[in-house]
Amino acid sequence: MAEEAAIPREDAPPPRMPSGPFGRVIGVMNAVGTLWIIGLMVLINSDIFGRSFLHHPIAGVPELVAFSIVGIVFLQLAHTLRSGSMTRSDVLLNVLERRAPRARFVLLTIFHLLGGALMLIVAWKYWPSVVAAWQHPERNFMGNPGFFTIPQWPLFILVFLGIVATAIQFLLLSWNDFNSARGVRP
Amino acid sequence: MNGVEIAFVSIAIMLVLIYSGLHVAIALILLSFCGVWLLRGNFDIASNMLVLAFKDAISDYIFGVVPLFVLMGLLVAVAGIGRDTFEVAAQVFRRVLGGLGIATVAANAVFAAITGISIASAAVFTKVAVPEMMRHGYTPRFAVGVVAGSSVLGMLLPPSLLFILYGVLTEQSVGSLFIAGIIPGIVLSLVYCAGIFSMGRWWPSFIGTGKAEAAEEKPDMSVVEMLNKLAPIVILIAVVLGGIYGGYFTPTEAGAAGALGALIVSLAKRRLSWASFWQVLVQTGHTTSSICFLIVGASLYSRMLAMSGMPGWLGSWVVDSGLGITGIIVALMVVIILLGTILDSASIMLLTLPIALPILNGTGVDLIWLGVLVVIAIEIGLLTPPFGIAVFVVKATLGPDSKVTLNDIFAGAFPFAVMMAFVLILVFLFPSLATALL
């Protein structure tokens, strides 16, 4: 039954595990991001507990949370894209799948290439920030001296890696779609 | 092309690209990039703008708690707490067509008390309610539609981050705004229930076979059994509500407390293996990543629109049209609903209020009442294509293996957007709905 197939099962298989060396790299990045979420949960709960029961909040939690979410998102972005979880509309793609599978692959080749190119531009323009944050930690930190500070360079490195990995993932998808397009009879 | 023309052309192209299947975030980023490049005639500024948004758009406490709200929802689902709750609701509402839909609305109204953002409600109930509704024979469209639709209650009923933002922008008391949202929130819930009931009667094909048969497969539950099934969710809600109103944590921190609570409950119920826990965490990450990347795109797009001068142009257009106060408020609502199709909630407020307020100031318009109108109008945008964040969250939370399309969710949510517009008109015609409790 079509409707039954639409039910997202609770026992659904784990998201498709990427294979190959690149797959392993983004798998590790994803796992680090995943553990970081637990860390975030522990951090905020410790702050609540310390504030409420020990009269001792943790300094810098807002900065740490703001720092963390950016790290988590970019560590997991490539894996999210690869697993098909990045939001897109499938109205036209579904129609094409039935009526013009080759056109669908051509469209996907272009779209994924576009995504890859855009992410490469961002990575290229982002790199100077990584260098600056590394060379001048005194000008690149979050928080306030005397209260709480955290340097930005570790975050910038992670975000840069995440952007590059997402760009590569887009280009890989584009390449696969291109090959599929060639393999489908018009 | 002038700025306003660039803005309108970009909107048209965005519609085409999104429906063609380009990732929504990529479409937004691409159009912002091209838009700024055209507006400023400078490639470096356009690309640096992207970099800046990648750095700062989600770097905030409020986005930091998104994964924790998602995690709470997934744990509630995996531990079977959601299923248990819905079995009880199914029992209670089994004689009513669309009973589980009504149960979802009711549960969302309660959940609204523990969350300040609609994204959280959408993520939690996608996991908790959608599978159960489909299992009981409801159509996927209705199941996801009712979840997306009722998620708006999360920001209409207090606490609400949108009301807080409105309070800051207009210097109105946040406490009064929260109170003003209560009756409209309840009215919206009732309108949803009435709407679901009516659809069950006169448009059963939309809802599906969600009626008595499914519930009658099983013998009646005893009251003790029902209480037993409800206990975990009641405890969880009590802990979170008690934590917020007992002054232990803020509504944003509630995500962390709720996630920890759900984790403890699922461990206590022995429903969580290491493997399933890891799976939940990975899905939490993917959902978060997907939502936050959309937010980066949405933030960039609104920055591009602000640069184009379109919001100011719209404002002066409304002012020059020589409308009276009532006309201006109606125009404001129309503009907000239109912007809601392409922008996120906070951006709409930041773009429209500074234009509208100086016009309305000193005219005796009740800014608390206006706040309720503005928030309802903005929240309609959560459900309207092409950019509807509640719909995207439902999609992201369903995961890549679900066959429910984005279009299904927009279609399913549409009746709820219409019902919101109806409540918006009610509050507009009867301001006491907002001000009675003050």
Added chain:
Amino acid sequence: GQETLNLTVATGHPEVFLWVKHLKETFIPTVDAELAKTGKTKVNWTQGYGGTIVKLGSETEAFQQGIIDVGQMSGVFNPATMGLLNLTYAMPFGPADPRAVTEAVEDALNKTEGALAALEEATGVVYIGGGIAIDDYNIGSTKAFTKVADMNGVKLGGAGPNLAWLAGTGAVGVQGSFVTFYNDIKTGVYDGYIGWMTAGVPAKLYEVAPNWNQVHFGAMYIGGLGVSKQQWDTFSDEVKAAFRTAAAAYTKAYFDEQDARYESSKKAMLENGGKIVELDPAEHSAWIKALPNPTKAWAAAAEARGEPGKKVLEAYRDDLKAKGFTFERDYLAE
């Protein structure tokens, strides 16, 4: 013919904040009026306030990348890059008069060799004046503080650097902002906040925290106006002069309205159940004496950036002294 400058002016804060309001209502019209005198140059402004173009805290980078041309230079909201401009936060318990504070800060910045030059060099933003300060920081709370012991165990919300001022009082500092103060005090996450009258009263914080405790942290200078160096260097002398004139008009308009708002806020607070609480002067002195030196970390951070941190603080202290205000404790002599 007439030259047209295309300039983008944007802020992270919305227009309800006076320092944004007068950018739009005073600064821009004054620049336009000044330039209209000869008609040689005209500015085509693109305006975006409230984070619609640049997010709060990203102003420095937005200037550097050419995304904005004119805007606020604020050390409070960009502590890593413009930390030199939040010097008064390192010198708490200073004067309560925001005009006096601003004047002394601008004097100190201008007189200290290399201070503004270092800032300009590092950030790529030219400080054109337009300095402003917030009215006297105090503590609004559910409880009245007449002696320091009253603060023991009381949780107070505030921005990070302000919380450092509570050290030694027994009060518990919780990071928060004006956006959430009302709700967080109402539910009891904390019992009060560190803030200033002209922000607290419009947010109706006296409803939840009726005691306005006069601890007098002092008025705080939050920054001035800046123009990206890339743009500034292309400006003619006439345009530069127009901008400086407008910056001075901005400061004046800001303070005039802030003064009026201060008086009306005070009135509104007292009429609506808020009350002013005086802290015992001897207790106040003991607090100041026991405070860990607030200038040390700030000056060290400034020196690390290559800015004359300590010298600016000294110039500020001396300038105030010459005008008749002496800090109760000389933080810099330690």
